Amino acid sequence: MSKGTVVLAYSGGLDTSCILVWLKEEGYDVITYLANIGQEEDFDAAKKKAESLGAKKVFIEDLRAEFVEEFIWPSVQANAVYEDRYLLGTSVARPCIARRQIQIARQEGAQYVSHGATGKGNDQIRFELTCYALYPEVKIIAPWRIPEFYNRFVGRKDLMEYAEKHGIPVPVTPKAPWSMDANLMHISYESGILENPKSHAPADLYLMTKSPEDAPNSPDVLEIEFKKGVPIKVTHVKEGKSKDTPLDIFSYLNEIGGRHGVGRIDIVENRFIGMKSRGIYETPGGTILYHAHLDIETFTMDREVRRIKQGLGVKFAEMLYNGFWYSPECEFVRHCIDKSQESVEGKVQLSVFKGQVYILGRESPKSLYNEELVSMDVQGDYDPCDASGFIKINAVRSVSLRSKLNCPKKFYFQEGFLSINHI
Amino acid sequence: MSKGTVVLAYSGGLDTSCILVWLKEEGYDVITYLANIGQEEDFDAAKKKAESLGAKKVFIEDLRAEFVEEFIWPSVQANAVYEDRYLLGTSVARPCIARRQIQIARQEGAQYVSHGATGKGNDQIRFELTCYALYPEVKIIAPWRIPEFYNRFVGRKDLMEYAEKHGIPVPVTPKAPWSMDANLMHISYESGILENPKSHAPADLYLMTKSPEDAPNSPDVLEIEFKKGVPIKVTHVKEGKSKDTPLDIFSYLNEIGGRHGVGRIDIVENRFIGMKSRGIYETPGGTILYHAHLDIETFTMDREVRRIKQGLGVKFAEMLYNGFWYSPECEFVRHCIDKSQESVEGKVQLSVFKGQVYILGRESPKSLYNEELVSMDVQGDYDPCDASGFIKINAVRSVSLRSKLNCPKKFYFQEGFLSINHI
């Protein structure tokens, strides 16, 4: 008798194929689910493979459009960056994938979900927090955290042997000496030979971007139009070509960014689980959008609103990285950020060249930029005398503090505000 | 009889030459002071010019070493960036320049200081807050905020006429249709034709960096060594060349960065005075250091310390931009940031190419990176089962919230944590 039904996030690869069979061995009915979020994949082959391995049902789901609109767009609005560098391409995909998995589990009456994420990584957390949030009673089977599983499959060799024994097709091409994760937003590379933080990444690692050295010798100039903080149109200025649906816009930016080698980073980051890890990422379209959005936002948003929103964006990035997309606080912050984007509207022109994005200019019907006010040549509605008062009042705190110190001349340049007895 | 002595921050240009003469006309004794903070300048010519215009005394001060060590280095430690983009090259020079001006004023018994900064900009504030902090009784003459002055000199033409009338040498080359400010850290360009935020910057604007399009077709690879968060050595990996004093290190990074077109940005920013302005900056060496420091810092600093320090860095950047270097709060924050850098030590290898800086690898005797702990191939001293408990406890808040909602199946993927009556 079956122990129940599991919806397994299935990639078609060796690991999750072994998990599929192992789950069956353990007495579960297995439904496989493979999300198309823009990765290169032979989805048909994966489907057939799953069926041949005994999956009760196979779901292949195209989530690309909702991935862009519901997950990438809010991240663009937030200028979400983790630890000042990482654009969160993996993190943002996880709640999107897990949400559909939960929908399938509920629809199919499955009490279990399962995934092949490791026990040391962030993804297990991102998947499972989403699952628990959307399906509180769900039971999660994470084989890489179950001793009977991980003690049996200590290395790749054990998986290969198991595969051969159970008729699981074994990959013929040797595995790259690192692991990768790909979706519409980025490809990440980690583990294996990359674990040594000192060693340089091999030149042939990157799949989504050309090497800047091999990139075209002349730039592509784009104009990106925003409304409410999200892109609504991208135009190639010279070619006149344009895109205007979310998925098309993002895919086109990937194409242009990829061609010019945009968005490669090599970082050490801090996992939620408490350890540092080294990751290499390429995020071509996301990097272009990051720069463009930052520009139009600063152009159209009040300084102090921006300051508060910047702090919320940092928090949002941490939540996203840690797997809390579906949490009260992340919903709250997304709401606030969305509110801040009401007037983030206009066009940014930028040049993409040899791994870099250069902002060239911007315009907006809602800009708060006041050319007359700022002009050096026109006085405008501004009285320079006001600045004197402004400065003097801003100096009140430190002037009265310094006077109090009654600092002797020979130490006039010495610091020491804090402990007024220094001097 | 003299109204007193003024120490004038003198650039040798048309504006401050007119101010010099005007101050004399107004009855002041004028001492000129010109700081060498790395800008291209004929200091001898400026000296002679000031003397010929009647300066009572002329100071030319080489502040380059202290500028790097006491001002740029703390900014590097802080990863100081204003509004996510601007590396603060102008802001960081101001307290350095004004500090020496105040030292001269005190030493020469001058009650007044003067400068040629405009009434709409940030620099007036940065200069004057420094002056008031270090010399609370000082009186500041800011001609561009004095109606008799600015109403008399409405345009450049008025200055030219005044110059001719008073024997002030008039520049023969036409002025660029924008204004610029240069120092060791960067050159900024603004005003004039750049005031239209939509128009692209002319290709020939940049003086410190080559155009990425004309930059060499092969990268330079550098190794930068840090100790306590500041660079102590830079080595050109191929050529074996190295530098190890602050000024030499920074100048060399400028040379390499400049050759590859690194550090150009075109932004709209928010001035302290409340208006938005457009600025174009090139910060070659500073940009390389920003990336390198960020990398070694994340490698050697605890995650949560880093998070707090990141917030302090954002505050530091705002203070620096707004002119509060010499303030109790900035001293406090510099102290805290400095404390955070105690273990920020090690070497970063990076490649500079076509406007971009690529981190290649890093090593450190104080790294918190634990290769065994993070390894996918080795279990290490880590029990994957712990992650299950970690995730489940992290889900307690949202699980109990969702359970409470008792959300009906058909809405299982609907959001609505905040207002639990939605569903």
Next chain:
Amino acid sequence: MSKGTVVLAYSGGLDTSCILVWLKEEGYDVITYLANIGQEEDFDAAKKKAESLGAKKVFIEDLRAEFVEEFIWPSVQANAVYEDRYLLGTSVARPCIARRQIQIARQEGAQYVSHGATGKGNDQIRFELTCYALYPEVKIIAPWRIPEFYNRFVGRKDLMEYAEKHGIPVPVTPKAPWSMDANLMHISYESGILENPKSHAPADLYLMTKSPEDAPNSPDVLEIEFKKGVPIKVTHVKEGKSKDTPLDIFSYLNEIGGRHGVGRIDIVENRFIGMKSRGIYETPGGTILYHAHLDIETFTMDREVRRIKQGLGVKFAEMLYNGFWYSPECEFVRHCIDKSQESVEGKVQLSVFKGQVYILGRESPKSLYNEELVSMDVQGDYDPCDASGFIKINAVRSVSLRSKLNCPKKFYFQEGFLSINHI
């Protein structure tokens, strides 16, 4: 010929009466405006006085209801406290008063507004930032910042002489040796003999609250009901009496709080203008509400939402104190805080006694409190084993750091995480 029309914020007192006459002398038509925001005042007498002094028109406006609903309620939602102690009773009244003043100015076609606030205080800023925000072209006449005025009226004696000369009724009772500001939310006392921060406030200073020593010897127990973070009903538990409109609720809380001496504080605070000042405040109803709201909020709001909201509340309090109620950032923050209050609903029981408010219990249909989950006697849907993993994963950062230190036994209790070379 008239220089134009001024709307003067008129209190009926000596200062603004002199200002009224002085403005007429200066050639303005003067409209007086007196807001009833709950202060003790003979509004009829003030009206007659203004008319007799030559006011062209006299407005007496009852703003009490809108003051509570539109200004106090958002502050309650925010738990707004300045510098950890001050409940902002003066600050919150200023935008309310100035808004109506601007409405009158626009409606009456006046180009000017005027007020009697001093040049060293916060109120001038709060009034004027509101005026500029709502009527950008307005011109403001602040006599206490105009040399001809403040040099003429150096002390109270000068005002008295001027009053006598111009037929302004002179107060017969001697002025208290401090100044005060009263409204529905609080009375503030400052200046005069209170300027010495060491000297104790006189016992007879307080007008809104009884001395706790003279307060009743038994408590009053109230139940306050909240919806969306604002009180919708207050009930006296024993007497059964209840109030349910905003103004009635707040007035009743003032009555109860006042009777028991609730909400007295004596603080030194930091003005926006940069100086420290000493203020004494009594905020009876506001203090009760502060405690009650804090309680129901923590009961019904998710922990992490609360943490973010707490930070926004601190920012809101600073904006409010500094006069930025009508600013983009304050509008933004109010919106976010309002969003956070959607589920802040329920009843709080509290006891008011001898200057103190004691929370006794709370209940809510939207509480996130889960009695079973937290119970020591019932396991509930919680597996204690999960906590082990949670703790161990939370220890990963410091365990791996400490292991690295390889700290010798004799120093095992020594600190020194930050600089790992200490040990």
Next chain:
Amino acid sequence: MSKGTVVLAYSGGLDTSCILVWLKEEGYDVITYLANIGQEEDFDAAKKKAESLGAKKVFIEDLRAEFVEEFIWPSVQANAVYEDRYLLGTSVARPCIARRQIQIARQEGAQYVSHGATGKGNDQIRFELTCYALYPEVKIIAPWRIPEFYNRFVGRKDLMEYAEKHGIPVPVTPKAPWSMDANLMHISYESGILENPKSHAPADLYLMTKSPEDAPNSPDVLEIEFKKGVPIKVTHVKEGKSKDTPLDIFSYLNEIGGRHGVGRIDIVENRFIGMKSRGIYETPGGTILYHAHLDIETFTMDREVRRIKQGLGVKFAEMLYNGFWYSPECEFVRHCIDKSQESVEGKVQLSVFKGQVYILGRESPKSLYNEELVSMDVQGDYDPCDASGFIKINAVRSVSLRSKLNCPKKFYFQEGFLSINHI
């Protein structure tokens, strides 16, 4: 053969006595350790009981002085408050207790430590994070998280039976229907009948403070002197009595606060583990110090330093609550806060009466309060005209925004800065 040696945090009560015997049953050698951190306890009796139950060694450690100096004092400097209300009396004791436990474990060569904290609370985390930080290789036995233990001892009855069977003296007085935790800083009450958040706490619950209703009818006035942010002397103004060692000062403040019923709160708080719990606390001395320190700090600290320090204090309180005293980030924050306290020095006079603390006045040699500057009667070194410029520059952002809106008169009071198309 012994499985090894365990150092058990032993309270002398039923639970830990059963744990002691159970550990022996399980094959461990047990060393008991009981910390005196100021709770009421018969330490001799506890010692004898442990010995009679078979403890291999018994440690009774008087930690009161170090508890005050090394743990409470930094919390006073930080103004540490969790969720705006809780003064962290339990949290701050945990690292102090666990540190000594670890010292004993290392000294006695024990590989294990054990405690009787429950699996749903915060204390398990605070104990264990300290243990792991100071003794990374330690193994922790937490019986209330071990199924064999907690399934065997489901209710108090099981413990009683076990006790009787194993010769463990059974308490004769019935247990209070709640649990409590006492130390020098506070007593906390929770669980049992208190788990219903609506029900009022029984009047006879409190042990450390008198009921305000029964408190003396006249206040005690104290003067507390601070240096570097910590109290160095407390004087009873009338009686002339004074105390000047940390432990004496704190004990005396407890005595005075206790007599007047100071520091009682009834709150619902958010545990680190994700659930809300109801706690009742009495913190007499800590509450007095909180108010006094806040006062002297604001009096002597620059406004902007204070603002940054306030944020650090909130973070410190969260770390402390969550158990991260011994963590890199908490060490860092303590260092920063300590730095901020350099000039926090002076005397505060306050009155303690009927549950409340009233600040009466303060003085300091390092005050930044400038009586002349703030005076309403003296101009001082302050030009009121400067305020005009200050205000106008502060209005630039919103004036230019509003002008842009070109808001029609009839909507002049309407809000809508953020979405400039509203109007």
